[in-house]
Amino acid sequence: MKRKTQRLYFILLGGLAVATGIALVLAAFEDSIVFFYSPSDLSQQTINPGQRIRIGGLVEAGSVIKDGDTVTFKVTDTAETLSISYRGILPDLFREGQGIVAEGALLASGVFQASDVLAKHDENYMPPEVADALKAAGEWRPSQDGAEDAETAAVETISTETQ
Protein backbone atom coordinates (compact mmCIF):
# COMPACT_ATOMS: atom_id res chain seq x y z
CA MET A 1 0.00 0.00 0.00
CA LYS A 2 1.28 3.44 -0.89
CA ARG A 3 1.98 5.85 1.94
CA LYS A 4 -0.64 8.27 0.60
CA THR A 5 -3.35 5.59 0.65
CA GLN A 6 -2.24 4.56 4.11
CA ARG A 7 -2.56 8.12 5.39
CA LEU A 8 -5.98 8.46 3.73
CA TYR A 9 -7.31 5.34 5.47
CA PHE A 10 -5.73 6.40 8.75
CA ILE A 11 -7.53 9.76 8.62
CA LEU A 12 -10.84 8.22 7.55
CA LEU A 13 -10.67 5.69 10.40
CA GLY A 14 -9.63 8.37 12.86
CA GLY A 15 -12.50 10.58 11.75
CA LEU A 16 -14.94 7.71 12.12
CA ALA A 17 -13.66 6.99 15.62
CA VAL A 18 -13.89 10.64 16.72
CA ALA A 19 -17.38 11.02 15.21
CA THR A 20 -18.61 7.83 16.93
CA GLY A 21 -17.16 8.97 20.23
CA ILE A 22 -18.79 12.39 20.01
CA ALA A 23 -22.11 10.84 18.93
CA LEU A 24 -22.07 8.55 21.99
CA VAL A 25 -21.24 11.43 24.31
CA LEU A 26 -24.00 13.61 22.86
CA ALA A 27 -26.53 10.78 23.09
CA ALA A 28 -25.56 10.15 26.71
CA PHE A 29 -25.91 13.80 27.65
CA GLU A 30 -29.12 14.38 25.74
CA ASP A 31 -31.07 15.34 28.86
CA SER A 32 -28.61 18.11 29.70
CA ILE A 33 -28.28 19.35 26.12
CA VAL A 34 -31.98 19.96 25.58
CA PHE A 35 -32.59 23.57 26.52
CA PHE A 36 -36.07 23.00 27.88
CA TYR A 37 -38.63 20.32 28.62
CA SER A 38 -42.10 20.34 27.15
CA PRO A 39 -45.06 19.89 29.51
CA SER A 40 -45.36 16.31 28.18
CA ASP A 41 -41.71 15.56 28.99
CA LEU A 42 -42.43 16.75 32.51
CA SER A 43 -45.01 14.04 33.18
CA GLN A 44 -42.48 11.41 32.11
CA GLN A 45 -39.59 12.74 34.20
CA THR A 46 -39.24 12.75 37.92
CA ILE A 47 -38.57 16.34 38.81
CA ASN A 48 -38.51 17.32 42.43
CA PRO A 49 -40.29 20.46 43.59
CA GLY A 50 -37.65 23.17 43.88
CA GLN A 51 -35.38 21.69 41.20
CA ARG A 52 -34.49 24.36 38.63
CA ILE A 53 -35.59 23.48 35.12
CA ARG A 54 -36.77 25.17 31.93
CA ILE A 55 -40.18 24.60 30.42
CA GLY A 56 -40.99 25.44 26.82
CA GLY A 57 -44.28 25.56 24.99
CA LEU A 58 -46.92 27.78 23.47
CA VAL A 59 -48.78 30.31 25.58
CA GLU A 60 -52.33 29.01 25.62
CA ALA A 61 -54.87 31.43 24.13
CA GLY A 62 -57.00 33.14 26.79
CA SER A 63 -54.92 31.88 29.70
CA VAL A 64 -52.92 35.06 30.42
CA ILE A 65 -54.07 36.77 33.62
CA LYS A 66 -52.24 39.88 34.81
CA ASP A 67 -52.54 40.83 38.45
CA GLY A 68 -50.34 43.81 39.26
CA ASP A 69 -46.82 42.79 38.29
CA THR A 70 -47.60 39.09 38.63
CA VAL A 71 -48.75 37.26 35.56
CA THR A 72 -50.08 33.73 35.34
CA PHE A 73 -50.51 31.82 32.11
CA LYS A 74 -50.54 28.29 30.76
CA VAL A 75 -48.08 26.78 28.32
CA THR A 76 -49.05 23.85 26.18
CA ASP A 77 -47.47 21.43 23.73
CA THR A 78 -51.01 20.57 22.59
CA ALA A 79 -50.90 17.32 24.60
CA GLU A 80 -50.27 18.62 28.14
CA THR A 81 -50.52 22.04 29.72
CA LEU A 82 -48.77 23.60 32.68
CA SER A 83 -49.68 26.68 34.72
CA ILE A 84 -46.88 29.19 35.12
CA SER A 85 -46.67 32.10 37.51
CA TYR A 86 -44.16 34.88 36.89
CA ARG A 87 -43.28 38.23 38.42
CA GLY A 88 -41.31 40.59 36.25
CA ILE A 89 -40.98 42.07 32.82
CA LEU A 90 -42.09 39.90 29.92
CA PRO A 91 -40.24 40.04 26.58
CA ASP A 92 -41.89 42.04 23.78
CA LEU A 93 -42.66 38.93 21.78
CA PHE A 94 -44.63 37.37 24.66
CA ARG A 95 -48.22 36.92 23.51
CA GLU A 96 -50.86 34.24 23.29
CA GLY A 97 -49.89 31.49 20.87
CA GLN A 98 -46.20 32.42 21.06
CA GLY A 99 -43.50 29.92 21.92
CA ILE A 100 -41.81 30.76 25.20
CA VAL A 101 -39.24 29.22 27.53
CA ALA A 102 -39.67 29.73 31.29
CA GLU A 103 -36.92 29.03 33.79
CA GLY A 104 -37.81 28.25 37.38
CA ALA A 105 -39.07 25.43 39.56
CA LEU A 106 -42.22 23.47 40.18
CA LEU A 107 -44.06 24.32 43.38
CA ALA A 108 -45.61 21.58 45.48
CA SER A 109 -48.99 22.82 44.21
CA GLY A 110 -48.04 21.83 40.66
CA VAL A 111 -47.74 25.43 39.50
CA PHE A 112 -44.45 26.37 37.86
CA GLN A 113 -42.86 29.43 39.48
CA ALA A 114 -40.78 31.13 36.79
CA SER A 115 -37.87 33.44 37.53
CA ASP A 116 -37.19 34.19 33.85
CA VAL A 117 -39.36 34.09 30.77
CA LEU A 118 -37.78 34.10 27.31
CA ALA A 119 -39.64 34.39 24.01
CA LYS A 120 -38.98 32.09 21.08
CA HIS A 121 -39.64 33.08 17.50
CA ASP A 122 -39.78 30.89 14.45
CA GLU A 123 -37.88 30.92 11.17
CA ASN A 124 -40.71 32.46 9.14
CA TYR A 125 -39.85 36.04 8.27
CA MET A 126 -42.24 38.20 6.25
CA PRO A 127 -43.48 41.77 5.96
CA PRO A 128 -46.60 42.68 8.00
CA GLU A 129 -48.71 43.04 4.83
CA VAL A 130 -47.89 39.48 3.77
CA ALA A 131 -48.74 38.19 7.25
CA ASP A 132 -52.08 40.05 7.16
CA ALA A 133 -52.83 38.76 3.66
CA LEU A 134 -52.07 35.18 4.74
CA LYS A 135 -54.30 35.55 7.79
CA ALA A 136 -57.10 37.04 5.67
CA ALA A 137 -56.84 34.18 3.19
CA GLY A 138 -56.87 31.60 5.97
CA GLU A 139 -53.44 30.36 4.91
CA TRP A 140 -51.78 31.25 8.21
CA ARG A 141 -49.61 28.35 9.31
CA PRO A 142 -47.10 29.10 12.01
CA SER A 143 -44.89 26.04 12.07
CA GLN A 144 -43.11 26.44 15.37
CA ASP A 145 -43.19 23.90 18.18
CA GLY A 146 -46.28 22.12 17.04
CA ALA A 147 -48.08 25.44 16.73
CA GLU A 148 -49.34 24.07 13.45
CA ASP A 149 -51.02 21.18 15.24
CA ALA A 150 -52.44 23.56 17.82
CA GLU A 151 -53.78 25.77 15.05
CA THR A 152 -55.29 22.84 13.14
CA ALA A 153 -56.75 21.47 16.34
CA ALA A 154 -58.27 24.87 17.15
CA VAL A 155 -59.70 25.22 13.64
CA GLU A 156 -61.16 21.72 13.86
CA THR A 157 -62.75 22.50 17.21
CA ILE A 158 -64.29 25.68 15.84
CA SER A 159 -65.63 23.96 12.74
CA THR A 160 -67.17 21.11 14.75
CA GLU A 161 -68.76 23.67 17.05
CA THR A 162 -70.33 25.56 14.16
CA GLN A 163 -71.64 22.43 12.53
Place this chain on the structure above:
Amino acid sequence: MHALANPNRFLKLGDRIQPWALGLCLICLAVGLPIALAFSPPDYQQGDTVRIMYIHVPAAWMSLFCYGVMAAGSASFLIWRQPVANMMARASAPVGAMFAGLCLLTGMLWGEPMWGTPWVWDARLTSMLVLFFLYLGYMALGDAFDRPEQGDKAGAILALVGSVNLPIIKFSVDWWNSLHQPSIFSMAGISLDSSMILPLFLMVGAFQTFYIVVVLMGVRTQVLTAKVRAARLMRGT
Protein backbone atom coordinates in the same frame (compact mmCIF):
# COMPACT_ATOMS: atom_id res chain seq x y z
CA MET B 1 12.18 25.59 -4.69
CA HIS B 2 10.36 22.83 -6.56
CA ALA B 3 7.68 22.67 -3.87
CA LEU B 4 6.90 26.34 -4.48
CA ALA B 5 6.17 25.82 -8.17
CA ASN B 6 2.60 24.87 -7.47
CA PRO B 7 1.94 27.82 -5.12
CA ASN B 8 3.25 30.17 -7.82
CA ARG B 9 0.76 28.83 -10.33
CA PHE B 10 -1.94 29.11 -7.70
CA LEU B 11 -1.05 32.74 -7.08
CA LYS B 12 -1.08 33.54 -10.79
CA LEU B 13 -4.64 32.25 -10.96
CA GLY B 14 -5.42 34.16 -7.78
CA ASP B 15 -4.10 37.39 -9.29
CA ARG B 16 -6.64 37.06 -12.06
CA ILE B 17 -9.56 36.19 -9.77
CA GLN B 18 -8.88 38.74 -7.05
CA PRO B 19 -9.90 41.99 -8.81
CA TRP B 20 -13.14 40.40 -10.00
CA ALA B 21 -13.92 39.13 -6.51
CA LEU B 22 -13.16 42.54 -5.03
CA GLY B 23 -15.37 44.30 -7.60
CA LEU B 24 -18.23 41.85 -7.04
CA CYS B 25 -17.89 42.27 -3.28
CA LEU B 26 -18.13 46.06 -3.53
CA ILE B 27 -21.15 45.84 -5.87
CA CYS B 28 -22.94 43.37 -3.57
CA LEU B 29 -22.23 45.60 -0.57
CA ALA B 30 -23.24 48.81 -2.36
CA VAL B 31 -26.54 47.31 -3.50
CA GLY B 32 -27.18 44.85 -0.68
CA LEU B 33 -26.47 46.94 2.41
CA PRO B 34 -28.98 49.75 1.65
CA ILE B 35 -31.67 47.20 0.74
CA ALA B 36 -30.95 45.11 3.83
CA LEU B 37 -30.70 47.98 6.30
CA ALA B 38 -33.27 50.42 4.90
CA PHE B 39 -35.37 49.42 1.90
CA SER B 40 -36.37 45.85 2.69
CA PRO B 41 -39.65 45.43 4.60
CA PRO B 42 -39.70 45.03 8.39
CA ASP B 43 -40.83 41.69 9.82
CA TYR B 44 -44.47 41.26 10.87
CA GLN B 45 -43.38 40.14 14.31
CA GLN B 46 -39.93 41.58 14.95
CA GLY B 47 -40.16 44.89 13.09
CA ASP B 48 -36.85 46.45 12.10
CA THR B 49 -34.88 44.13 14.39
CA VAL B 50 -35.07 41.50 11.65
CA ARG B 51 -32.44 43.52 9.72
CA ILE B 52 -29.80 42.01 11.99
CA MET B 53 -30.47 38.79 10.09
CA TYR B 54 -28.83 40.20 6.95
CA ILE B 55 -25.51 40.32 8.79
CA HIS B 56 -26.02 37.48 11.25
CA VAL B 57 -27.06 34.72 8.84
CA PRO B 58 -24.39 35.30 6.16
CA ALA B 59 -21.76 35.55 8.91
CA ALA B 60 -22.95 32.25 10.39
CA TRP B 61 -22.90 30.50 7.02
CA MET B 62 -19.47 31.89 6.20
CA SER B 63 -18.05 30.79 9.54
CA LEU B 64 -19.12 27.22 8.71
CA PHE B 65 -17.87 27.55 5.13
CA CYS B 66 -14.43 28.79 6.25
CA TYR B 67 -14.14 25.88 8.64
CA GLY B 68 -15.11 23.52 5.82
CA VAL B 69 -12.27 24.92 3.68
CA MET B 70 -9.92 24.68 6.66
CA ALA B 71 -10.82 21.03 7.30
CA ALA B 72 -10.64 20.04 3.61
CA GLY B 73 -7.32 21.86 3.21
CA SER B 74 -5.93 20.21 6.33
CA ALA B 75 -6.98 16.73 5.13
CA SER B 76 -5.42 17.31 1.72
CA PHE B 77 -2.23 18.57 3.43
CA LEU B 78 -2.00 15.57 5.76
CA ILE B 79 -2.77 12.95 3.09
CA TRP B 80 -1.20 14.34 -0.09
CA ARG B 81 1.22 16.87 1.45
CA GLN B 82 -0.25 19.70 -0.60
CA PRO B 83 1.39 22.91 0.65
CA VAL B 84 -1.17 25.18 -1.03
CA ALA B 85 -4.02 23.32 0.68
CA ASN B 86 -2.42 24.00 4.04
CA MET B 87 -1.92 27.65 3.14
CA MET B 88 -5.60 27.90 2.21
CA ALA B 89 -6.47 26.40 5.58
CA ARG B 90 -4.15 28.74 7.47
CA ALA B 91 -5.49 31.77 5.57
CA SER B 92 -9.12 30.76 6.16
CA ALA B 93 -8.77 30.58 9.95
CA PRO B 94 -8.67 34.31 10.83
CA VAL B 95 -11.46 35.08 8.34
CA GLY B 96 -13.58 32.28 9.79
CA ALA B 97 -12.87 33.43 13.33
CA MET B 98 -13.93 36.95 12.35
CA PHE B 99 -17.19 35.65 10.84
CA ALA B 100 -17.88 33.42 13.85
CA GLY B 101 -17.25 36.39 16.18
CA LEU B 102 -19.52 38.60 14.08
CA CYS B 103 -22.20 35.91 14.16
CA LEU B 104 -21.99 35.60 17.95
CA LEU B 105 -21.98 39.36 18.46
CA THR B 106 -24.93 40.10 16.13
CA GLY B 107 -26.71 37.11 17.65
CA MET B 108 -26.43 38.67 21.10
CA LEU B 109 -27.65 42.02 19.78
CA TRP B 110 -30.61 40.20 18.23
CA GLY B 111 -31.33 37.95 21.20
CA GLU B 112 -31.52 40.74 23.75
CA PRO B 113 -34.60 42.47 22.29
CA MET B 114 -36.32 39.37 20.84
CA TRP B 115 -35.66 36.50 23.25
CA GLY B 116 -35.17 38.73 26.25
CA THR B 117 -31.59 37.60 26.78
CA PRO B 118 -28.34 38.01 24.82
CA TRP B 119 -26.98 34.58 25.69
CA VAL B 120 -28.21 31.16 26.78
CA TRP B 121 -26.36 27.86 26.84
CA ASP B 122 -28.52 26.12 24.30
CA ALA B 123 -27.05 23.67 21.78
CA ARG B 124 -26.84 26.09 18.84
CA LEU B 125 -25.21 28.95 20.73
CA THR B 126 -22.82 26.72 22.60
CA SER B 127 -21.66 24.81 19.51
CA MET B 128 -21.14 28.13 17.71
CA LEU B 129 -18.99 29.38 20.59
CA VAL B 130 -17.00 26.13 20.39
CA LEU B 131 -16.42 26.84 16.67
CA PHE B 132 -15.06 30.28 17.54
CA PHE B 133 -12.67 28.73 20.08
CA LEU B 134 -11.62 26.05 17.56
CA TYR B 135 -10.53 28.82 15.21
CA LEU B 136 -8.55 30.55 17.96
CA GLY B 137 -7.02 27.24 19.04
CA TYR B 138 -6.06 26.36 15.46
CA MET B 139 -4.30 29.69 14.98
CA ALA B 140 -2.53 29.51 18.32
CA LEU B 141 -1.43 25.88 17.87
CA GLY B 142 -0.19 26.47 14.32
CA ASP B 143 2.16 29.19 15.52
CA ALA B 144 3.24 27.48 18.74
CA PHE B 145 6.17 25.49 17.32
CA ASP B 146 9.71 26.49 16.45
CA ARG B 147 9.59 24.47 13.24
CA PRO B 148 6.66 25.63 11.09
CA GLU B 149 6.18 22.09 9.67
CA GLN B 150 5.30 20.80 13.13
CA GLY B 151 2.80 23.62 13.64
CA ASP B 152 1.20 22.93 10.26
CA LYS B 153 0.75 19.26 11.14
CA ALA B 154 -0.60 19.85 14.64
CA GLY B 155 -3.00 22.54 13.40
CA ALA B 156 -4.22 20.32 10.58
CA ILE B 157 -5.02 17.49 13.01
CA LEU B 158 -6.87 19.88 15.31
CA ALA B 159 -8.85 21.25 12.34
CA LEU B 160 -9.87 17.73 11.31
CA VAL B 161 -10.90 16.67 14.82
CA GLY B 162 -12.86 19.90 15.24
CA SER B 163 -14.78 19.33 12.02
CA VAL B 164 -17.20 17.01 13.88
CA ASN B 165 -18.59 20.25 15.28
CA LEU B 166 -19.92 21.33 11.86
CA PRO B 167 -22.85 18.88 11.65
CA ILE B 168 -23.51 19.50 15.34
CA ILE B 169 -23.94 23.23 14.70
CA LYS B 170 -26.06 22.65 11.62
CA PHE B 171 -28.42 20.11 13.19
CA SER B 172 -28.35 21.35 16.80
CA VAL B 173 -31.71 23.08 16.30
CA ASP B 174 -33.27 19.87 14.95
CA TRP B 175 -31.77 17.32 17.33
CA TRP B 176 -32.44 19.16 20.57
CA ASN B 177 -34.95 21.65 21.97
CA SER B 178 -33.27 25.00 21.68
CA LEU B 179 -34.11 28.66 22.10
CA HIS B 180 -32.65 29.33 18.66
CA GLN B 181 -35.13 28.92 15.81
CA PRO B 182 -34.57 26.28 13.09
CA SER B 183 -32.91 27.05 9.75
CA ILE B 184 -34.81 29.04 7.12
CA PHE B 185 -34.03 26.14 4.78
CA SER B 186 -36.10 23.02 5.13
CA MET B 187 -37.56 20.30 2.94
CA ALA B 188 -40.50 22.66 2.32
CA GLY B 189 -38.20 25.32 0.83
CA ILE B 190 -37.03 28.65 2.19
CA SER B 191 -39.18 30.21 4.92
CA LEU B 192 -38.28 33.74 4.02
CA ASP B 193 -40.57 36.14 2.20
CA SER B 194 -39.43 36.76 -1.39
CA SER B 195 -38.76 40.44 -0.61
CA MET B 196 -36.17 39.40 1.99
CA ILE B 197 -34.35 36.78 -0.09
CA LEU B 198 -32.59 39.26 -2.41
CA PRO B 199 -30.90 41.36 0.32
CA LEU B 200 -29.89 38.22 2.21
CA PHE B 201 -28.23 36.65 -0.80
CA LEU B 202 -26.57 39.92 -1.82
CA MET B 203 -25.00 39.99 1.64
CA VAL B 204 -23.99 36.34 1.30
CA GLY B 205 -22.38 37.25 -2.03
CA ALA B 206 -20.55 40.18 -0.47
CA PHE B 207 -19.22 38.04 2.41
CA GLN B 208 -18.26 35.19 0.10
CA THR B 209 -16.31 37.39 -2.32
CA PHE B 210 -14.71 39.22 0.62
CA TYR B 211 -13.51 35.82 1.82
CA ILE B 212 -11.98 35.06 -1.60
CA VAL B 213 -10.12 38.40 -1.65
CA VAL B 214 -8.78 38.02 1.88
CA VAL B 215 -7.85 34.35 1.60
CA LEU B 216 -5.83 35.03 -1.57
CA MET B 217 -3.98 37.80 0.28
CA GLY B 218 -3.32 35.34 3.09
CA VAL B 219 -1.96 32.66 0.77
CA ARG B 220 0.27 35.19 -1.01
CA THR B 221 1.71 36.36 2.30
CA GLN B 222 2.50 32.78 3.27
CA VAL B 223 4.15 32.01 -0.07
CA LEU B 224 6.32 35.11 0.24
CA THR B 225 7.18 34.29 3.86
CA ALA B 226 8.21 30.78 2.83
CA LYS B 227 10.38 32.18 0.04
CA VAL B 228 12.09 34.61 2.38
CA ARG B 229 12.70 31.80 4.83
CA ALA B 230 14.13 29.53 2.11
CA ALA B 231 16.42 32.31 0.85
CA ARG B 232 17.67 32.97 4.39
CA LEU B 233 18.41 29.29 4.94
CA MET B 234 20.38 29.12 1.69
CA ARG B 235 22.44 32.12 2.69
CA GLY B 236 22.88 30.53 6.07
CA THR B 237 21.79 33.50 8.17
